[in-house]
Amino acid sequence: MKLPYSWIKELIPQLPPVTELEPIFAQLGLPLEGIDESPAPPAGVLLAAVQAAEPMPGTQLTRLTLDVGPQGTQTVATGAANAVGLPVGTVVALVTPGTTLGEMTYGVREMQGVQSWGMCASAKELGIGESNAGILTFPAGTAQPGTPMHQLWPVDSVLDIEVTPNRADVLSALGLCRDLAAFLKLDLKEPIIPAAPTQPGEISISLPPKGRILERDPQKKVRFGSDHFAARAVSGVQNGPSPLWMQRRVSLAGMRPIDLIVDTSNYVMLELGQPTALYDRRDVANDRLVVAFGLRGGELVKDLLGNTHQMGPEDLLILDGAMADEPVMTVADAFSVMGEPKQGSHVLGVAGIVGSDHGHVRADTRDVVVEAAHFDPVLLRLTATRLGLKTDAVYRYERGVDPLLAPKAAVRVAELLREYGGATPEAGQTLVGTPELPADITTTGDQIRKLLGMQIDTAEMRDILTRLGCAVAGEGDHLSVTPPSWRVDMLIWQDLAEEVARLHGFVNLPETLPHLRVHDSNLGASAPSENRANLRRVLSGLGFQEAVTYTFTSDDEAQKARTEAPNVRLRNPMTAERTGMRTALYPSLLGAAGGYGKGERALLFELGRIFPAAGETERLGLLMRGDLAAKTYQDGVRGGFSVFKGLVQSFASALGASFELEQAREGDLPAALHPGIAGHVLWNGQKVGWLGALHPEIAADFGLKGDTFILEVALPLPGREWAFTDPSRAPAAWRDLAVIAPQSVSYGEIVQVLQGAGDSILESVEPFDVFTGEQVGAGNRSVAVRMTYRDAKTLTDEEVEPVFAAQIAAVRAKGWDIRDK
Amino acid sequence: MQEQAIQEINAADTLETLQAVKTKYMGKSGLVTKELGTLGKLAPEERRVRGAEINVIRAAIQAALEEKEAGLKRAALDAKLASEAIDVTLPGLGLPSGSLHPISRVYDDLIGIFTRMGYEIAEGPEVEEEHYNFEALNIPWYHPARELQDTFWLEDGRLLRTHTSNMQIRYMIEHDPDLKMVSRGKVYRYEATDATHEAMFHQLEGLVVGDGISMTDLKGTIAEMARGLYGAGAKVRFQPSYYPFVEPGADFAIYWENPRGESKWLELGGCGMVHPNVFKAVDDLRELAGKPRLYEEKTGFAFGLGPERIAMLKYGIPDIRYFYANDPRVMGQFRGELG
Incomplete structure (x- = not known):
């Protein structure tokens, strides 16, 4: 504001x-x-009085003859539309010759045969307002002609x-x-506003007889639309420019001065906080204002700017009275009572938001009806939001206008129109409704002190609350507080505590620390987060750069990545690239990898959430591109599947987890992966995701040339049982074995068979040769492994041989062969 | 013989020739050994004199041999070492080195401070029910405060959480009081992106619930955070503000002694005393889950702040969009101690 x-x-x-x-x-x-x-306007801008305003034949210009006081009588030509027919005496802002505005210095200039002495300026030209709609005009008598304008419009x-x-x-x-x-603690000089007349005026008001319950309101609150409504007729307004001081204030507050009637309404809103609506009384049939709800399927309302809005049953409208004598609930009721809509009721406006094209103030308006009302903030907020009309009025209504303010504001408008527009307000003022006021709040000084932790005397609390306009009763430490009508936000004693702290000063708040012992149920709550932190540390230590990527995606990206289309979809997407939430992590990492240079090593990881149809879940993704170490003057370390898998092995090992990759086969191939370079990740024996080379088609669609290796696993990663084991100091025994199996049999499967038959003494299996060739038969492969056996005591051949034999038997049982040495 | 031997020893230029000299004189059938062998034939008196002479010669030859051998070995080693010399200024193998994202670094700083004070850490869903993001936090469906948090609504009626405050509700449903927790994670706002605004960013949320928790406890806690972040002498300022889920509510600023420029008050986040409507909403949800109502009689405080802002200030990052562009030239800078 x-x-x-x-x-x-x-x-x-x-x-x-x-x-x-x-x-x-x-x-x-x-x-x-x-x-x-x-x-302020520059010193060369003077206030001048119009002596004559004459059209210049054959041009769009008006010749103004101006009284410039000590500068004599001068002539100015202007093209401003509002100069046409300016009444004699009207005061204008004259930029005198020699004055510079911005980069332009004005002089005497010939315009269509008139020697124009400077120019008449708009607010925008003077740099004091936004309006460029016409030249600035002020009422006659605003100042002695020739007065420098900055005397009345100073710097502010x-x-x-x-x-x-x-x-x-x-x-x-x-x-x-x-x-x-x-x-x-300073004196407030409130504007002097006469008390509102107690007797009703000529305008009658009809409020809806029943309330509405909004469809989506879980509290099912009955909303009456308006609970306080004041109306006043004011006749004989000489509409024209509003006084300079009012234009200045309205303008400095960010609004655009229009004319006396509109500016007065805006000024009172800025001054008191109460929006008002002013209608041309000629249009208010039967001198009656009717508040009614719209209908389902709704009527069309054209606002005063010419935009058409469809109104519904939760929208509140202001109608004129037509022939309705009884209160009406909806627009249709009003119409049906008077029978012929076209001759009777009109929609005057959307309550508290915008006026309609019927009834609004016009240039020739003389008699006005002033409406000042308190409307239901929720109804107005919903209507304004739906219509996309956030006017200054509804901005205040939805936050909460003082429910008692309406009659005072109506008086203020009427009095300003009397003073500056020569108008006559009617003697009475109509007021209907019973406003809902903030309820009393009871508390104690002690309760407030405890919440704040500050030592503030109850006496000071009383003083603070009283200064804020509360009525404070209660003996001793007890406080019974009636909030002022304008503090619709004061509802509970904690609100009073805030007011006490606010006026006492937050700067005086001491610093202490809470003393508490957390409940047992909280212990260990951090474990998942600590595990994530651990993953981050290990991966960054292994050489991976952490990425944080956008979780948004689009159908297009999902399709490119061969992953599930976004299931969680935005109702209001901002761009075509962000229409939903990602269903997998790797497309984000592929995007991030795209930011790396050609051939540049990219080692990335991300911990993030994904949103597949199965529900929001968390993933870890890894990506590798390029060489592990680039070849320079010496050989580097080529990147490749084995390097990537090795890094993942290190990662698992650092976390004490067992890690295995199970060959992915037709039927359970991860869509993202090259079908021949794909495996399922077994983490501590549980299948948690996949690892492999990115499918070349996806790589092409993401513009990634060269190999890309990726891993994606579900979080949290499964843990493991762990217990300390005393290391065996007994020497190990070894046996080498070459297994000939079809090439489709993976190393993992061979190891599984050897381990299955390996007894508890089998410590490890390591491959030392992998060979294909004629010697092992077409389509076959020989995998030679070294097996280590160990026990608590030294193993003898007699103990190892039966195990080794059983392993050979198990291999043969699979239909595989053993290669002789 | 001694002179002859010394001459030959000095002339030996390899260990092999030296070995030959050694064998010639000192070997089993070497000249010195032979000479010693002749002693037996001499008369005792003569043998004693001659024996002593030969021993002197033998000792001298032995000493010369040892000295020469040591010299030759050293020379051989020197030659070997010289031959092994490499240019150590050539770069080593370009192995990778990783780093954490700057947001993770800031989170680590913040969470470290709070875990030292006994706080638990919680994380939770980013796609959220309207109830947990708004209603239960005392932001009813019609409330203008919703405009402070422009929301990404989802087609299914849910939303992308606009703050981590949803975790206040979720955590209190799951855990009994008293409690101290911080929550981290991504949040979303329906905003056009520019240098200081993002549609996705991060928050850290804190919540403490107990008996007789006061606003001074809140300020003291924020002050501890400030001390942890910016060292001794960091000051905290509270100013009244409004967040529907707290009452009273405040914004907090920390006085930052900027080592690189102007020291100033930094508005870092919002905080306040948990609104009773929040405790009531939590107890209602707990009741639905078959849990006892434990919160309505409690007091507590909550606070929230954004790690992006802290990171931008701390590291001098000019544009929030850098955080999610994952540019290696930017991300690679956040390693080790950063001034």
Whole structure:
């Protein structure tokens, strides 16, 4: 929210200088996003009074004859549309010759035969506002002609205040200053607003007789739409430019000045926090405002900007009265009561959000109906969100406007129109509804002290809460607090604790540490996370670089990677590359590998989550590309399957895990892998994933030339039983054996057979020769292994031989052969 | 003979020739040995004199032999070593060296601080039910606070968690109080990406629940974290703020003594006292799971912060997008001690 310093200073005359405000606002929980210097117009810009405004025949221009005071009478030609027919006396901003704006210096210039003395400027041209729609105009009598404009529009500092969603009460100059004054213990000079008339006025109001329960509300709260609604008729408004001070404030607060009626409505919202709607009374049939819900299937409402919206049963509309004497629930009820929609009720607006194309204020509007109401914040929020209309009004409504503020705001609007528009507010003001107010909160000073851990006297708490506008009762330590109507966020005693801490000052908060003994159920909760940390450390120590990649994917990427299409899909994807969540980790690693140079070694790992149809789960992925050590002046270490597998073996070994790879066969081949270079990972004996060479088609689709080796395993990795064993000091015995088996038989399978028959004395099996050739027969392969046997005591041949024989028998039983030495 | 022998020893230029000289004089049938053999034929008196003479000669030859042998061995070793010399300035085999991602490094720092204080670590799902991400955290479906966290909604009605605060709920359902925990992981916001905004980033969440936990405990804990991160003298500042799942709520800043530039207050995260509605929601969920209601009578605090921001400040990383680009030239810089 933006507010000029000068406005705040007017409400708090003893306000510290702007340079001291940043820490003050921060301590209040209203941090300043910035303080912008808003410039004054240059000294050469003078306020001048229009003496005549005449069209220049044959051109689009208007010739203004201006009273420039000491500078005499001057003529200016302007193309601005709003210069046409400017009333005599209107004050304009004249850029006098010799004045520089930006990089341009103005002079006397011939325009279509008129010697134009400088120019009449828009707010944007003067650098003091956004509007470039026309030249700046002010009411007659704004200043003596020839007065430098900067005297009335001086330099100011605009505070850009960050307001959290709970603090609706500070979304206005008055609300902000209330909080600031309470904190700084300074006097607040509230604007003087007469009390609202107690007798009803000429405008009648109809609220829905029943509430609506929103379909998606689990609490099934009945929402009445509006619980407080004020209306006032004001006649004879001389609409035109609003006073300079009002235009300036509206403009500095970030809104665009339009005319007196619109600016007044906006100004009151900025000043008090209450949005209002002003209608042209000619359009309000029967002088009656009707609040009604829309219908399922809905009616179309054209807003005052010309956009059409379809309204539904949870949308709240303002209608005019037509012939309806009874309260109506929906737009259709209103229409049916009066029978002929086209002649009767009109939609005047979407409640609290935007006016319709019927009833809004126009150039010739003289008599207005002022609406100031409190609407259900949830209803309005839903409608505004659905329509995509986040107006300044609904921004305040959805956060919570003071439910008692409506009648005061209606009076303020009427009084401003009286003062600056020569209007006559009617004597009465209609007010209906019973607003829901914040409930009383009871607590004790002790409860608050305990929560905060701060020693604050109960007396100080009373003082703080009272300064904030609460009514505080209760004896001794007991506090019974009635929050002010504008603090709709004060609901529970903890809210009061926050207010006490906030105004006492968070800077005074001491530092202690919690003393507690955690419940047994928490012990060991960290184990999975510690295991992950361990994996990271080991892998990075082995030479792998950790990657963190996006978890998003697309159908296209999944297809390229030959993996499951995204199952978890975004409802609102931002880009075509991110339409869902990944179903495997390796496509992300392939993407990361793409960032490495051609031939550059890439050793990557990632621990991350994937989201396949089977449910969210965690994976570890590894990737290797390029040589383990590049060939330079000496031989390097070529990359390859065996190197990659060796690294994974080291990884497993460092974690004390057993690691085996089971040859993947037709039927259970991982789709990502080369069908001939693929294995299932057995980690501590359990199948957890796969390892192999990336399928060349996938490599091509990812633009990866050269071999890529990948592993993907599910986390957590299975653990193992472990117990200390005393190392045997007895010497080992060895036997060598060459097994001839068909080439389709994997080494793993051979080892399995040897181990199966190996008895407990078989310590290890290591291959030392793998051979294919005529000698072993076509289609066969010889695998020679050295087997180590060991026992607690020295093994004798008599003990080893039967085991060795049993192993040979087992090999033969598989139909394989033994190669003689 | 002695002179002759010394001459021959000195002339030997290899161990082999020296060995031949040694054999010639000292061998079984060497000249000195032979000479000693003649002693038996001499008269006792003469034998004594002659024996002493020969022994002197033998000792001198032996000493010369040993000296020469040592010299030749040293020369041989020197020659061998010289022949083995290599240019050690040539690079070794270019074996790989890995490193952790900078986010992991920052997490390690933070989690190390909290585990030293007895906190458990928890991780949890990134695809989350609306209830755990919002409702149970006192962010009802209609609440404007939801706009603070632009959400990736999923077609099945779930969402990508917008914060790690979902783990407060999940952890409290699983575990009984009293407790101290931190949670880490990825979070998602529906935001356009630029140098300081990402659709995916990380958070660290902390939660402490017990009896009589106060806001000063919260501030003290954040101060401990600050000390752990930035050393003695690190200061903490609290300012009121709003997070629906805490009351009172605050933002915290740490005064950072920047070794490379201007020292300043860094807004690092949000915190506050757990809102009673959160405890109630947890107890409701526990009841559904057949567990006792243990939280409503408790007090606690929670805090959250982003490791990306800490990493960017700590390492001087200018753009948040570097974290997920996995550029080897960037990632390779985060090794060992980093100033």
